[in-house]
Amino acid sequence: MYRIFRKERLNPTVTLMEIEAERVAKKAEPGQFIILRVNEDGERIPLTVADFDREKGTVTIIFQVVGATTKLLDSKKEGEYIEDFVGPLGVPTRTDGLKKVAIIGGGVGSAIAYPIAKKLHSLGCEVHSVVGFRNKDLVILEDEFKNASDVLKLMTDDGSYGEKGLVTDALKALIESGEKYDEVIAIGPLVMMKFVCLLTKEYGIKTTVSMNPIMIDGTGMCGGCRLTVGGKTKFACVDGPDFDGHQVDFDEAIKRSSAYKEFERHAYEETCNLLNKKAD
Amino acid sequence: MANMRLTRNEMPSQAPDVRNKNFLEVALGYTEQQAIDEAKRCLNCKNRPCVSGCPVNILIPDFIKEVAEGNFEKAYDIISLSSSLPAVCGRVCPQESQCEKYCVRGIKGEAVAIGRLERFVADYHNKNKNSKVNKPESNGHKVAIVGSGPSGLTCAGDLAKKGYEVTVFEALHLAGGVLVYGIPEFRLPKAIVQQEIDSLKALGVKVETNTVIGRTLSVDELFDDGFEAVFIGSGAGLPKFMGIKGENLKGVYSANEFLTRVNLMKAYKEDSTTPIMKAKKVAVVGGGNVAMDAARCALRLGAKEVYIVYRRSLEELPARKEEVEHAMEEGIIFKLLTNPTEIIADDNFSVKAIKCDEMELGEPDASGRRRPVKKEGEGITLEVDAVIMSIGTAPNPLIKSTTEGLDTTAWGGIITDENGKTTREAVYAGGDAVTGAATVILAMGAGKTAAKAIDEYIKNK
Numbered sequence: 001m002y003r004i005f006r007k008e009r010l011n012p013t014v015t016l017m018e019i020e021a022e023r024v025a026k027k028a029e030p031g032q033f034i035i036l037r038v039n040e041d042g043e044r045i046p047l048t049v050a051d052f053d054r055e056k057g058t059v060t061i062i063f064q065v066v067g068a069t070t071k072l073l074d075s076k077k078e079g080e081y082i083e084d085f086v087g088p089l090g091v092p093t094r095t096d097g098l099k100k101v102a103i104i105g106g107g108v109g110s111a112i113a114y115p116i117a118k119k120l121h122s123l124g125c126e127v128h129s130v131v132g133f134r135n136k137d138l139v140i141l142e143d144e145f146k147n148a149s150d151v152l153k154l155m156t157d158d159g160s161y162g163e164k165g166l167v168t169d170a171l172k173a174l175i176e177s178g179e180k181y182d183e184v185i186a187i188g189p190l191v192m193m194k195f196v197c198l199l200t201k202e203y204g205i206k207t208t209v210s211m212n213p214i215m216i217d218g219t220g221m222c223g224g225c226r227l228t229v230g231g232k233t234k235f236a237c238v239d240g241p242d243f244d245g246h247q248v249d250f251d252e253a254i255k256r257s258s259a260y261k262e263f264e265r266h267a268y269e270e271t272c273n274l275l276n277k278k279a280d
Numbered sequence: 281m282a283n284m285r286l287t288r289n290e291m292p293s294q295a296p297d298v299r300n301k302n303f304l305e306v307a308l309g310y311t312e313q314q315a316i317d318e319a320k321r322c323l324n325c326k327n328r329p330c331v332s333g334c335p336v337n338i339l340i341p342d343f344i345k346e347v348a349e350g351n352f353e354k355a356y357d358i359i360s361l362s363s364s365l366p367a368v369c370g371r372v373c374p375q376e377s378q379c380e381k382y383c384v385r386g387i388k389g390e391a392v393a394i395g396r397l398e399r400f401v402a403d404y405h406n407k408n409k410n411s412k413v414n415k416p417e418s419n420g421h422k423v424a425i426v427g428s429g430p431s432g433l434t435c436a437g438d439l440a441k442k443g444y445e446v447t448v449f450e451a452l453h454l455a456g457g458v459l460v461y462g463i464p465e466f467r468l469p470k471a472i473v474q475q476e477i478d479s480l481k482a483l484g485v486k487v488e489t490n491t492v493i494g495r496t497l498s499v500d501e502l503f504d505d506g507f508e509a510v511f512i513g514s515g516a517g518l519p520k521f522m523g524i525k526g527e528n529l530k531g532v533y534s535a536n537e538f539l540t541r542v543n544l545m546k547a548y549k550e551d552s553t554t555p556i557m558k559a560k561k562v563a564v565v566g567g568g569n570v571a572m573d574a575a576r577c578a579l580r581l582g583a584k585e586v587y588i589v590y591r592r593s594l595e596e597l598p599a600r601k602e603e604v605e606h607a608m609e610e611g612i613i614f615k616l617l618t619n620p621t622e623i624i625a626d627d628n629f630s631v632k633a634i635k636c637d638e639m640e641l642g643e644p645d646a647s648g649r650r651r652p653v654k655k656e657g658e659g660i661t662l663e664v665d666a667v668i669m670s671i672g673t674a675p676n677p678l679i680k681s682t683t684e685g686l687d688t689t690a691w692g693g694i695i696t697d698e699n700g701k702t703t704r705e706a707v708y709a710g711g712d713a714v715t716g717a718a719t720v721i722l723a724m725g726a727g728k729t730a731a732k733a734i735d736e737y738i739k740n741k
Contacts, residue, residue, distance in 0.1 A: 023496050037453055041546060043553050044453070068553060084453040086490040216540050219451050219492055220676045221461075223519040223534035233521055233528065238677065252528055255629035259530045260555040267553060 002036075002085040005058050007078045010140040014064050014108050015074050016050070022057035024087045030115035031093025031210060031242055034059065035218040037084040038076065043069045046215045048112040048187075048241070049088060059087070062111035062140070068267035089218045090241045093185065093208070095119055100126040102174065102181045103149070104167050104196050106188020107133060112210055113187040114141050117148040126150050128179065130170045132192070136161035168195050175203055183208060186245060190257060194250035207245035211236045214259060228252050283320035286389030291396055300579050300610040303465045303548045307371070312350075315400040319348035321385060322392045329382035330394060335725030336434075338362040340379055340394055347397055356405040359398060364437030364480065365430065365724065367406060367472045370399025372463060373721045374600045406475050415484050419443035421738050424507040426493045426679065429457020430720045431513035431711030433480060434727030435734075440483040442735055447507070448485060451492040454544065457515055459720070461544040462536070464573050466580070470543075494678035499686075499707065508741070509706045509734045512694060513727060516712035517676030521669055522565070526623030531557055531631035535566070535574045535670035542577045559666035561585045563634045565620055566670030567592070568717075572603040574668045575612045586612050587662060591619040591639050591652045617641070617652065618660065623667055633663045672717050683707070691716070700730030701737075708734055 006018040024034060033048045051060035065074050076082060093116050101120055105113035110131045121127045129149040133139045134157045145152050153170040154162030163170065171184070184207040186196040193209045200207040215225040218237045225236040230247035234240065292308040293299070299306050310318065322344040330340045339358050346355035359366045375381075375395035383391035421444050425432045428450040436446045454460055459473045481487065491497060493514070502510050519534030521527050538556075541547045545554035562578040564571050567590035579586045588607070590597060593616050597604055608614065617639040626632040637659045641650035675692035685704040687695045693716055694709040696702050702709050710726025712718055 023491070027496060041553065043555075044545070084490050086451065086453070086492060087496065089492065089495055216537060216545070217452060217461075219495075219678065220518045221515075222537035222540050223521070224537045226521075226528060228528060233523075235518065238518070252629075256528060256530060259557075263555040267555075 001081040001083065003081050004076055004078055005056070007076070010062065011138050014062060014111075014138070014140055016060060016062045016111075017073075017076075018053075018058045018060045019082065019085055020057060021059050021085045021087075024085065025052045025054055025057045025059050028052040028059055028088040029092030030095070030119045032088035032090045033212070033218070033241060034061065034085060034087030035089065035215070036061075036073075036082055036086070038069060038072045039083050042072070042083060044084075044216055044218075045069050046089075046212060046218055046237075048210065048212060049115065050111045051115055051118075059085075062108060064108040067264045068271040071268060071271045086218070089237060091239075093210070093242050095123060095125075098123075098125050098182050100128075100179075100181055102128045102130060102171060102179070102184045104171060104184060104186040104188065104192075105129070105131040105145075106167055106186075106192040107138065108140070109188030109192070109210075110141055110145070113185065114144055114148065116185055116187075117145065121148040121150075128174060128181070129153070130155065130167045130174070132156070132167035132170075132188070133161075134158070166195075167192060168199050171196065172199055175205070181205055185209075190250055190254045193245060193248075194254075197245035197248070197250070201246050208242050209245040209248060210241045211243060211248070211253065212241060213253060213257060282323050283317060285321065288321065288390045288393040289314045289318045289396075291393075296606075296609040296611070299466065300576070303580055305469050306466050306606060309403055310396055310400045312352075312404075315347055315397060316350060318393050319344045319397055322348070323384060325384050327384075329384065330379040333379045333382040334362075335378065335721050336362045336728050338379075338398070343401065344392065344394070344397055347401060352401055352404045353408075355401045359401060362728075363724070364434045365476045366398055367402035368430070368459060368468060368476055369721055369724070370395055370397075370402050371468050371472075372719075374719060376601060378721065406472070415482065416441060416443045418445055418484070421445065422447070422507045423734060423738075424449065424502045424510045425513065426499075426510065427451075427457055427513040427515055427711075427713075428455035428477075428487060429513055429515050429711060429723065430459060431723035431727035431730075432457065432511065433477065434724040435511045435513065435710070435731045436485045437480050437483065438728055438731035439734060440480065440485045442731075444735075444738075446485045448487045449491040449493050449497070450487060450489045452544065453489050455487045455489060457513075461540045462570065462573070464539065464543055464577050465548065466576070467573065492678070494682040499679065499683040499704075503706070508738050509708065511700075511727070511730050511734065512679060512702070512707065512709040512713055513711045513723065514676060514679055514713045516673035516717045518674045519669065520672045520674055522620060522671060524620060524622055526625060526631070527669070529623055529625050529631050530629055531559065531666045532623060533666065533668045535564070535570045535668055536673070538574050538668050539570070539577065542581070548577070548581065556581065557666050558582055559664070561662075561664040562666045562668065563587045563589050563615075563620075563662055563664045564668045564670055565589045566672075567597040567599055568670065568672075569599045569603055570717075571668075571670035572599045572607045572612075574670050576607055576610060578666070578668065579610060579612065587615050587664070588612055589615045589618050589620060589634070589636060589662070591617065592649060593617055593641060596649045615660075615662070619652065619654070620667075621659065624661070631665055631667055633661050634667055635659060635661045673712075675713060675716070679713075698729075699733035700726055701733055706737065
């Protein structure tokens, strides 16, 4: 059992939880992920590490309520426990040798991009962050990004905060203005990562993306998380989750991600009903 | 006077058309009468060829003699001297190619049903146990076991009995390894596995779940924590795919993923929160025990047609004969000498059909089996909505890549000597991580051998 040390609602659908997991906190690096189960008989879900505190022995996760399991997780209060929490899994994001990097975060993906920005910034790398959200209410981690970036572009789809436009608009403007990046690191919805990669390919800038497909064990046993990268089958859990974005077959990944949509919608509604009943 | 009947007692089982709709155990086990009667068929011969046919050398004639006399607990004690998981082995061992293969009664007639008797004894003990386990006195030495599958649990049990303080590290949230995520409920009820693990805990074995060695902790850190030896029984690992077109379509599973969803994640239960595709027509590619398990699970989840697609003939099927027979009785359709070439998608990126070549057998290949070669012609197309790939696994790179001095073979298996000792001091290994995909009992045998070697290593340090 793992205790929820701190819980904070970042926006109406995104929640931060700091979980007491000493061994995971000791080892975690940006880019890695954990797998958790909220309760017995629950689903195993992968979430990327958003932050960690080796001294306190806590690992921070930030998640959007999208399905039954995240809804259930969101219903847990500070001081309560979750059943299982295992990690850190996957290969850490490569940060050595980078002098100037553009970090692109989309929606809740910004939460995963943040620790990478933070680490690169602390290593003395010049960090330009571009984070995008649908509207002002959904903006998260603005101050954190400010502290970890030399340049911060905050975008909203509707222009209700920051600049109006997509992250690709801002990235293109930065590149066009003459900024030269060693690498672009993009984390967000699959469609966003796909378009960032199309853009950076035009300019020949190496681009790393973080993939978060359907997964069960997270140690290479089930193969559910497989992707096509450079024409070869790769497992996100042991080969990734970071991959060369120009090699990833995004169209396939997008189709695969919808495998259980029907099931998930049904489960989500059931969970909502159950939680509402409990509240009555 | 021995019972000289040539045939063995039948195993009472659920009828095929009943059991193919439920996940309850297929074989129901002998009654006391049936067990005693079968035990009396043993001649208690001098040579005891059965014992050398058993990878863990259970004193078979001795325990059977006790069964014949109705001393079931005594029989259990004798089995326990050699095996830590008798209720598991009695169910999933390929006895027909081990102990029973060498049984003298098998020369003229059927071999004594050793596996069924072992299962009877273990179940009797588990049902009637009231005796407190005597936890051995600690000898003060700590040993770490990586993985809680059959090799790890056996190694843990043997060392604990000798007084070692044993901790088993498991990556998943539940201990048991392939016994809980792989082998289905109807072949090995999970309550039985749990009982066996509880027996080990009663001996003082500690189990730490949610701990991935190679990530959460490294082998080096285990030594830093005071463990004097480490046994790696991390299992087989990454599922293989064929590399044909359409393998990443929705509705294509590895057998590991499919079985994990069904068994470990309990997708077979009505109220389960685990998503699984309830396919109507399923093709399982492969011919091993795992393929049979996957096919029979798919049937029980409500599929109307389930195919085993295998490129060689019935004779070469690597699965246990009993499993193949069970599968056939339940209505699994065997498409033999059939080799998939492409999985075809519908408009929704989901599986619509699987295209296969028809094969015939040519000259023997390196494995000694006749090599399947493509027959002239169009081939066949099976309309299915799910495909389960069950063509083996490749070793998991996690431990190898994080442990210095641990040598592996070209295909990634950990290299050991005949005692399970690896190329790294104080590190031992066994089971599928060493041999590649094999059987539960071979893994247990390796765990047992390594336990003996670890004991000698620590004593002589």
